[in-house]
Amino acid sequence: MASNQVQSIQDSIKEQFQKSDDVVFKELHTNEKYLEVFYIKTICDEAQMQTYLIKPFYEIISARGFLHYLQSHPKIAQYESKQNTVNEVIQGAAVLFYQENIFLLDTKADKNNSVIDTTVETTILGPQSGFSESLPTNIGLIRNRYPALSLMIESMKVGTISNTSVNLLYDSEKVDLDTVKKVKEFLSSIKIEMFQSGEQLLDFTKKNQRSLFPTLMVTERPDRSAVNLAAGKVIVLVAGSPFAVIMPTVMKDLMASMADIYQTFWIGKFLLLLRYLALVTTITLPGLYVALTSYNPEVFRVQLALSVAGSRHAVPYPSFIEVFLMLIMMELLLEASIRLPKAIGPTATTVGGLILGQAATAAGLVSNIMIIIVSLGAISNFVIPINTFSFAVRISKYFILALSIFFGLVGVIIGLFMLIAYMVSQDSFGKPFLTLKEEN
Amino acid sequence: MVGKNRYFLYLVILNMLTNVIIFVPKYLIQYRFDGLILSMLLATVIGIGLMYLDTIVYARFPGQGLPEILDLGLNKPLKIFVLVGFSFFWFIAGLISLLGYIDILHRIINPELSKVWLLVAFLVVLGFVIQLPTRKVMYLLEIILLLNVPFIGFVFIKALTSDYLNWDSIFEVVTHAATVPKLNPVAIASYVFSGYANIIVFNRLLKEKIKSINFVIIFFVSLLTLFTSVFIPIGMHGSDGVQEYIYPWIMTADSLRLPYSPVERVVFLFLMLYINITLISVSVHWHVAFELMKGVYKSKKSKTNNRLLMAFFFGLSILAVLRFDFMHPELISMYWLIARFFVEIIAIIGFFFFLRRKI
Numbered sequence: 039m040a041s042n043q044v045q046s047i048q049d050s051i052k053e054q055f056q057k058s059d060d061v062v063f064k065e066l067h068t069n070e071k072y073l074e075v076f077y078i079k080t081i082c083d084e085a086q087m088q089t090y091l092i093k094p095f096y097e098i099i100s101a102r103g104f105l106h107y108l109q110s111h112p113k114i115a116q117y118e119s120k121q122n123t124v125n126e127v128i129q130g131a132a133v134l135f136y137q138e139n140i141f142l143l144d145t146k147a148d149k150n151n152s153v154i155d156t157t158v159e160t161t162i163l164g165p166q167s168g169f170s171e172s173l174p175t176n177i178g179l180i181r182n183r184y185p186a187l188s189l190m191i192e193s194m195k196v197g198t199i200s201n202t203s204v205n206l207l208y209d210s211e212k213v214d215l216d217t218v219k220k221v222k223e224f225l226s227s228i229k230i231e232m233f234q235s236g237e238q239l240l241d242f243t244k245k246n247q248r249s250l251f252p253t254l255m256v257t258e259r260p261d262r263s264a265v266n267l268a269a270g271k272v273i274v275l276v277a278g279s280p281f282a283v284i285m286p287t288v289m290k291d292l293m294a295s296m297a298d299i300y301q302t303f304w305i306g307k308f309l310l311l312l313r314y315l316a317l318v319t320t321i322t323l324p325g326l327y328v329a330l331t332s333y334n335p336e337v338f339r340v341q342l343a344l345s346v347a348g349s350r351h352a353v354p355y356p357s358f359i360e361v362f363l364m365l366i367m368m369e370l371l372l373e374a375s376i377r378l379p380k381a382i383g384p385t386a387t388t389v390g391g392l393i394l395g396q397a398a399t400a401a402g403l404v405s406n407i408m409i410i411i412v413s414l415g416a417i418s419n420f421v422i423p424i425n426t427f428s429f430a431v432r433i434s435k436y437f438i439l440a441l442s443i444f445f446g447l448v449g450v451i452i453g454l455f456m457l458i459a460y461m462v463s464q465d466s467f468g469k470p471f472l473t474l475k476e477e478n
Numbered sequence: 479m480v481g482k483n484r485y486f487l488y489l490v491i492l493n494m495l496t497n498v499i500i501f502v503p504k505y506l507i508q509y510r511f512d513g514l515i516l517s518m519l520l521a522t523v524i525g526i527g528l529m530y531l532d533t534i535v536y537a538r539f540p541g542q543g544l545p546e547i548l549d550l551g552l553n554k555p556l557k558i559f560v561l562v563g564f565s566f567f568w569f570i571a572g573l574i575s576l577l578g579y580i581d582i583l584h585r586i587i588n589p590e591l592s593k594v595w596l597l598v599a600f601l602v603v604l605g606f607v608i609q610l611p612t613r614k615v616m617y618l619l620e621i622i623l624l625l626n627v628p629f630i631g632f633v634f635i636k637a638l639t640s641d642y643l644n645w646d647s648i649f650e651v652v653t654h655a656a657t658v659p660k661l662n663p664v665a666i667a668s669y670v671f672s673g674y675a676n677i678i679v680f681n682r683l684l685k686e687k688i689k690s691i692n693f694v695i696i697f698f699v700s701l702l703t704l705f706t707s708v709f710i711p712i713g714m715h716g717s718d719g720v721q722e723y724i725y726p727w728i729m730t731a732d733s734l735r736l737p738y739s740p741v742e743r744v745v746f747l748f749l750m751l752y753i754n755i756t757l758i759s760v761s762v763h764w765h766v767a768f769e770l771m772k773g774v775y776k777s778k779k780s781k782t783n784n785r786l787l788m789a790f791f792f793g794l795s796i797l798a799v800l801r802f803d804f805m806h807p808e809l810i811s812m813y814w815l816i817a818r819f820f821v822e823i824i825a826i827i828g829f830f831f832f833l834r835r836k837i
Contacts, residue, residue: 334587339742445599446588447746451753455622456603462618463610473617474624 041138047120048135051076054124066092071101077132083147087132090114091143101137108134108141115142125201151175154280158258158425164300168258173203173277176260180207180273180282183264188212194225196276197233203277204233207263212270220467221272221285236276236283240426250433252426253466255287262296272467286466288473293317295423316421321435321457323415324361325442325450327408331357333446352402358443360404364412365436367394372416483688488619489680489762490529490696493673494703495630496759498727499582499752500575501811502669503707507720509663510712515655517663518704524664525671526697528826532674533688535829536681543612544678545773547833558774564678565770567821572763573795574811576600577802579756582728587749597799600757601792607761608768609784612682615765622758626751633748634706636734643713650717651709665819666812670700672822679766764791 055061060080066073073095077087090113098104108114117123117140127133130146150171157168169176177191188211194204204225208218228242237256257263263273263282274283284291293313298306331350335343353360371390375383395413398404415435422428434457441449464471497503506514539547544564548557580600584593607615637643677684711726714733723729734744741747768787775783802810 334746337741337743337746339740342740441599445591445596447750448583448587448596448753449599451750452599452603452757455754455757456606458621459603459607459610459618462614462621463606470614470617472621474620 044135044138044140047117047123047140048074048076050120051123051127051133055127066095068096068099070099071095071104071136073104074135075132076127076135077145078127078130081130081147082132082145083130084145086113086145087143090145091132091134105137105139108136108139113144115144117141129201148172148174150278153179154258156258159262159296159423161295161297161300164296165259165261167260169260169275169280169282171278171280173205173275176275176280176282177205177207179260180263180267180275183260184209184267189267192222194222196225196228197230199231200233202233205275207267207273207275209267209270212268213272214270214468217270217286217467217469218272221274224285224467225274233276235279236274236281237279239274239283249464251289251430251461251464251471252292252424253285253287253464253471255284255291255424256281256426257284257424258282259296265296265299266291286469288466288469288471288476289461292424292427293422297423313421313423316418317431320415320418320422320431321438322450322454323411323418324365324435325438325453326447327411328358328361328439329442329447329450333442337447346407349405349407353405354402358439360408361411361439364398364404364408365415365439367398368412368416369432483684483686483692485616485620485680485683486533486674486677486688487692487695488616488623489676490671490673491623491627491699492619492755492759492762494670494700495627495755496575497670497703498707499578499725499756500669500815501578501724502666502815503711503726504724505666505812505815506663506708507711507726509660510651510708510717510720511654511657512663513654513657513659514663514708515652516657517659518667518708520659521664521667521670522697522701522704525668525700526693528668528822529671529674529696530693531826531830532677535826535833536677536684537687538833539681540685541682543680543682543769543773545770546682548773561770561773564825565767565774567818568763568767568770569791569794570814571818572760572767573798574814575756575763576604576760576795577799578811579752580799581802582725583749583753586728586745593799594796597795600760601795603757604761604764605788605792607757608765609788610765612679612765612769615761616680616683619758619762622754626754629747629751630755633731633734633744633751634710636736636744637710637714637730638706640714640734642733643710644716645713647717648709648713651712662816665816667704668819668822669815670704671696672818675822675825676762676766679769680762767791 052063055078058078060078062075062077062079064075066075075087075091090111094107095104098107109116114134123133123140123142126142126144132143132145134141134143151174153167153170153175155167169179181189186209188209190206190208190210192206194206195201196204206218206221206225224239224242228239230238230242239254240252240256258281260282263284266284267273271287272285274285276283293310295309295313298309301309330337331346335347338346350357350360367390371386374386374390378386391413395409399406399409419428419432422431437457438450438453441453443449445452458472461472462470470476506518509517545561548560576597580593580596583596584591588596607618610618707727711723711730712720714720714730715723715726720726728745728748731748732743732745736742736744736747768784768791771787772780772784
């Protein structure tokens with residue numbers, strides 16, 4: 039490259055970076071040679087710069103020797119284009135101008151690379167640490183757990199401003215290549231300015247298909263990611279997010295907890311059964327209450343029907359208003375306890391759960407049985423291991439409730455049927471969301 | 479063992495389950511002293527024979543339904559006639575079980591709720607299900623059967639082991655076993671087997687030849703179904719008393735009691751389970767009707783046409799539920815059951831010769 043050309047590239051790069059405080063342009067001199075470095079110090083790892091660049095610069099005496107060093111070091115790349123150089127610099131690389139050459143030194147600071155403990159998907163046994171917020175560290179975590187030659191890693195960029203690095207991981211021997219293609223199409227179809235975390239993808243599957251149930255899974259567990267890799271799924275890691283996204287995700291993945299494989303066979307099966315029981319309970323209970331108190335009390339045996347009716351004798355309005363009142367109250371409580379700072383959280387639950395619940399019954403606004411039903415429904419909802427799915431379930435119970443208001447017990451059954459049909463109709467990247475037995 | 483052919487098995491089993499609400503036991507019971515047992519045995523032979531012939535025909539076209547097969551080569555007016563004719567037939571099949579069940583629900587669970595509203599609730603679900611891809615309808619069928627059949631089996635066992643099941647009444651009917659069979663009960667009883675007919679669209683999912691083990695399973699299960707669905711009501715209500723009921727099976731379920739369960743009367747459990755069975759049965763039939771009609775028009779403007787077709791289905795159903803209040807729903811279903819038998823025979827003979835020769 040001619041020296042005037044290098045000079046013009048250097049000037050135009052410098053020009054593109056406005057005079058921020060953290061932009062550094064430095065000249066290094068010895069008697070034999072002369073080097074110019076350009077970088078942004080806040081996103082650069084200056085310790086790396088010291089070891090890879092400055093030390094060798096003063097240790098290697100001859101100018102030719104240092105050129106050889108630059109050309110052969112794996113962290114130093116040759117100049118490709120001006121746009122590429124600017125992109126690299128803004129992400130933490132350093133540009134080196136040496137003689138008639140331009141090099142890029144990869145000194146990106148790997149910040150937030152400490153591994154975080156799991157907080158969303160906790161298990162009693164098994165690994166307790168989740169991902170970190172650094173992409174290379176996260177890939178390292180998965181590679182450690184999945185040391186297979188067939189593990190493929192592909193890189194993409196998403197987001198027009200954020201230009202976030204997104205890595206696709208899959209086992210090339212086990213994955214369905216059609217799925218990989220669909221995932222890539224999906225990722226490149228996303229039009230977004232700021233892409234910060236895999237959870238945003240959830241929103242995008244919704245906007246395309248208006249689906250209620252999540253068709254991709256967000257997880258914070260490296261062990262879950264590794265297990266899913268072995269099951270032939272695609273993992274998407276996003277730079278700066280401690281969550282991995284697993285695609286495709288079907289119903290049975292959403293109901294599986296990592297605790298299942300860290301238990302003996304029957305305990306695992308029991309826990310799974312318990313979860314499905316909780317799913318049915320949380321969806322149908324409010325609807326069943328309305329249907330069985332207002333429409334079809336004759337379904338119960340007489341003693342039970344009388345005790346339910348007796349519990350409701352002070353309540354001055356129909357059962358569905360009672361149910362709505364309590365459900366909304368519970369939703370407010372849930373939302374409040376998520377948003378509140380940790381120090382005040384327990385107070386909200388005490389005030390809401392104990393005092394309001396107790397007082398509402400004493401005041402004759404709701405029946406005792408209603409309180410049991412609402413809390414049982416809420417607790418059952420928490421049993422569902424994947425958070426996004428548990429939210430979807432929280433909404434679907436209103437659908438059943440609405441049907442039960444108009445059609446009684448028949449409405450509950452029709453609603454359940456419809457819900458199952460809806461789940462069956464869904465697809466997740468070419469895989470059916472709900473089936474008994476998956477076909478090949 | 480059964481492999482992918484389990485799909486075929488599901489279709490057949492579904493019809494065995496619906497026979498209880500489509501008045502099959504009621505009509506069969508009418509012939510309990512007039513050759514019922516031999517008729518049922520004869521129906522088994524004929525039913526399985528037809529089933530076998532039909533599977534042979536469709537095994538030649540793996541993964542293809544009737545609309546796709548007819549596209550291969552048949553003049554257009556004839557193709558449209560065949561598709562529309564079959565489609566209408568399947569629509570009626572679904573409609574009869576739907577109306578029958580709406581009537582049951584109206585009488586027993588929700589007498590205050592108007593039938594039309596109940597029907598609309600069913601139609602919303604059906605409208606969603608029938609337009610799904612065939613594969614998805616089958617997945618749904620599989621799941622619904624898995625969720626409901628164990629409980630239905632429980633009710634059957636409960637009935638069989640009930641103290642009030644009078645075996646003497648059953649034996650009384652068995653003493654008439656030697657009477658000559660009649661055509662009507664044969665035609666009606668063969669309904670139990672006719673689930674195979676749905677293969678004309680669901681053959682899209684059947685890519686391998688159906689193994690003979692399926693027919694063995696079907697043979698035993700169908701015999702069991704036929705005999706239990708007729709003889710349990712006879713044993714429960716007595717060989718004379720049983721003819722008093724329009725819905726012998728619902729009354730039978732209502733005479734059962736679960737002393738230790740919060741839901742004491744079995745009839746509620748039974749009806750809840752059969753809501754699902756009816757919904758999926760009508761879905762399967764109407765899906766077939768829908769897909770056949772879709773075979774008539776293709777490509778252009780199909781979305782509008784689909785909607786029109788759906789509106790036609792729904793409009794006709796609502797009209798039917800309004801009009802049938804003044805008639806006997808059970809009579810219509812009897813004529814249909816008998817007519818179905820002959821149409822099925824003609825259709826299969828037609829398929830057998832036509833589809834082999836022409837294409």
